[in-house]
Amino acid sequence: MLFSPSITRLVEVFRRLPGIGPKTALRLTFFVLTMKNEEVQEMARALVEAKKRVRYCTRCRNLTEDELCPVCRDERRDKALLCVVQEPRDMMVIEKTGQFKGRYFILHGALSPVEGIGPDELMIPQLLQLIKDKKIEEVVIATNPNVEGDATAYYIAGAAKPLGVRVTRIGFGLPVGGDLEYADELTMTRALESRREM
Amino acid sequence: MYISSIFLKNYRNYKKQDLQLSPGINIIQGANGQGKSNFLESVYNLCFGRPFRGFKEIDLVYRGTPYYYLQGTIYLQQRCYKVEVGYEIEKKRKIFKINGRKDRSNSLAGRCPVVFFVPEDLELIRRGPEERRRFLDREISQIAPLYGEYLSRYNRVIYQKNRALKEKKLSRESLKNLIKAWNAQIIHFGSRILQKRAYYISAWSELASRNFGLLFENEQQLKISYKSFLQKDLLTGDLSEIELLFSIEIAAKEEEEYIRGFSIVGPHRDDLAFLINGCDAKRFASHGQQRSAVIALKAAQIQYYHQQEEKPLFILDDIFSELDEKRREQCFELLAKAEQIFLSITKKEKYLDPIFKKFSCFSFFHVQNGSITEIKENGNDRLFY
Ligand SMILES: Nc1ncnc2c1ncn2[C@@H]1O[C@H](COP(=O)(O)OP(=O)(O)OP(=O)(O)O)[C@@H](O)[C@H]1O
Ligand SMILES: [Mg+2]
Ligand SMILES: [Zn+2]
Numbered sequence: 060m061l062f063s064p065s066i067t068r069l070v071e072v073f074r075r076l077p078g079i080g081p082k083t084a085l086r087l088t089f090f091v092l093t094m095k096n097e098e099v100q101e102m103a104r105a106l107v108e109a110k111k112r113v114r115y116c117t118r119c120r121n122l123t124e125d126e127l128c129p130v131c132r133d134e135r136r137d138k139a140l141l142c143v144v145q146e147p148r149d150m151m152v153i154e155k156t157g158q159f160k161g162r163y164f165i166l167h168g169a170l171s172p173v174e175g176i177g178p179d180e181l182m183i184p185q186l187l188q189l190i191k192d193k194k195i196e197e198v199v200i201a202t203n204p205n206v207e208g209d210a211t212a213y214y215i216a217g218a219a220k221p222l223g224v225r226v227t228r229i230g231f232g233l234p235v236g237g238d239l240e241y242a243d244e245l246t247m248t249r250a251l252e253s254r255r256e257m
Numbered sequence: 258m259y260i261s262s263i264f265l266k267n268y269r270n271y272k273k274q275d276l277q278l279s280p281g282i283n284i285i286q287g288a289n290g291q292g293k294s295n296f297l298e299s300v301y302n303l304c305f306g307r308p309f310r311g312f313k314e315i316d317l318v319y320r321g322t323p324y325y326y327l328q329g330t331i332y333l334q335q336r337c338y339k340v341e342v343g344y345e346i347e348k349k350r351k352i353f354k355i356n357g358r359k360d361r362s363n364s365l366a367g368r369c370p371v372v373f374f375v376p377e378d379l380e381l382i383r384r385g386p387e388e389r390r391r392f393l394d395r396e397i398s399q400i401a402p403l404y405g406e407y408l409s410r411y412n413r414v415i416y417q418k419n420r421a422l423k424e425k426k427l428s429r430e431s432l433k434n435l436i437k438a439w440n441a442q443i444i445h446f447g448s449r450i451l452q453k454r455a456y457y458i459s460a461w462s463e464l465a466s467r468n469f470g471l472l473f474e475n476e477q478q479l480k481i482s483y484k485s486f487l488q489k490d491l492l493t494g495d496l497s498e499i500e501l502l503f504s505i506e507i508a509a510k511e512e513e514e515y516i517r518g519f520s521i522v523g524p525h526r527d528d529l530a531f532l533i534n535g536c537d538a539k540r541f542a543s544h545g546q547q548r549s550a551v552i553a554l555k556a557a558q559i560q561y562y563h564q565q566e567e568k569p570l571f572i573l574d575d576i577f578s579e580l581d582e583k584r585r586e587q588c589f590e591l592l593a594k595a596e597q598i599f600l601s602i603t604k605k606e607k608y609l610d611p612i613f614k615k616f617s618c619f620s621f622f623h624v625q626n627g628s629i630t631e632i633k634e635n636g637n638d639r640l641f642y
């Protein structure tokens with residue numbers, strides 16, 4: 060074996076992180092070994108603490124350290140408007156625009172039978188309950204525009220509509236700042252399909 | 258469309274090869290196992306940015322080297338494109354660049370008119386329906402830009418839905434809704450696939466019938482048609498009508514799908530039917546008739562492209578040795594409809610003379626053990642003779 064057991068173990072641990080291959084894992088490992096003791100300890104503590112404290116918001120399943128996340132606690136939010144997204148980072152992207160005034164529900168994934176992800180894994184029953192209990196008037200679905208995201212959107216729409224709620228899907232458009240010429244044909248087709256009156 | 262030059266690096270049994278190509282006909286001659294097919298397949302790979310017919314990238318890399326790289330100059334619709342294709346084994350990294358820019362969406366897809374003809378194609382009718390669907394899908398994605406996208410999404414949905422149909426822990430009600438969610442996309446993409454298949458088959462069929470008639474002095478007839486689960490003339494009527502009929506069909510088979518546990522309704526179960534003199538060619542036609550029907554279809558593809566604004570590129574891998582005189586002649590005639598031709602032969606035969614007489618603009622290459630040399634003309638007398 061080329062490296063000591065501890066080094067090998069650390070490399071293996073880094074490799075479990077997404078987007079990290081063997082080379083990067085090795086580089087990170089060597090870097091950690093050059094860090095000061097206190098720095099390494101703080102890093103380890105941060106990992107453990109975060110894992111211990113962070114949990115899902117009981118209402119929207121956003122990541123939070125309290126019962127409810129800041130968005131759910133914010134009383135100025137439009138209570139009748141709910142946006143469904145796949146991941147916390149999708150919510151952050153929408154939040155950054157400052158354009159959306161409602162609250163969220165985070166699925167943490169999309170329907171994918173081949174990965175064993177069904178409606179229950181995405182907490183869709185909980186979502187439907189929320190729609191009923193909180194008297195939501197409009198559900199805006201913002202799942203990814205791929206096969207799994209579309210199926211999820213369709214499923215939620217089918218289950219939510221009987222509750223008397225309005226269901227919308229965010230539009231698919233062309234990237235701003237790009238030339239029409241360089242838009243791929245599928246994006247263009249979807250943009251045309253979701254065109255609207257002016 | 259034509260290719261003016263190609264460079265191969267660590268590709269199959271080629272270490273390094275740089276070639277200037279003729280815009281007319283390019284003949285590659287060599288004994289068995291020297292690299293003819295490898296070279297022709299590299300041309301395909303360059304045009305489409307992916308390996309020829311289901312080969313794996315890793316198998317294309319010269320054994321013992323870390324990557325392969327192809328570069329070529331393609332003239333298409335009066336524009337010149339520098340195309341680069343490559344694959345790096347260790348990083349599993351695919352390269353596809355057009356004019357130096359990374360091209361993720363494959364902007365040449367659906368624009369390169371290329372017809373590839375290899376001896377195994379002659380057995381198309383004898384093979385199973387999935388082989389014929391693969392043929393259809395491959396050829397149509399070459400012409401119809403969005404077809405490949407629809408197809409890969411459709412296949413993904415079928416894969417997911419098949420798994421969902423085997424789901425045991427959901428209530429019947431939930432399962433029903435779940436299947437509906439997948440069906441929505443099956444209907445959406447499936448209808449577009451149906452429409453495209455019907456359109457191209459009908460266009461080819463007309464030309465193929467004429468070609469077949471010529472081969473048999475009009476004493477025999479060929480009809481190629483699309484055998485679909487949807488009992489409807491798919492050519493007339495718009496997409497929404499196809500979608501409607503599709504959804505009715507899928508609703509009618511819902512129970513059966515639960516019981517059988519996989520998707521039974523959709524273009525993934527369709528077939529391409531060949532009728533010779535009104536009878537199913539797969540079951541009743543002779544081997545010679547079946548092969549002739551395939552040639553008539555290949556010819557139709559060339560003719561179809563020819564009718565469009567861009568003349569096609571035609572790649573024939575050692576096909577003439579497989580054919581008798583009559584069928585050879587028909588193929589010879591087709592050559593004139595192509596813009597550029599790549600033709601491989603093991604050795605020069607008398608029957609090939611008409612080709613050499615017909616084309617003024619040609620290059621002749623000799624391949625031996627992964628190395629190609631051009632044999633130049635010598636005055637009036639071609640060295641080749
Ligand atoms: N990845 C690779 N690395 C090195 N050599 C390879 C690789 N893939 C295939 N070859 C070699 O290429 C040769 C086959 O070349 P090819 O199939 O082009 O022959 P061909 O000239 O078409 O022969 P035939 O007339 O029999 O069809 C074989 O000798 C094979 O071992
Ligand atoms: Mg060969
Ligand atoms: Zn919350």
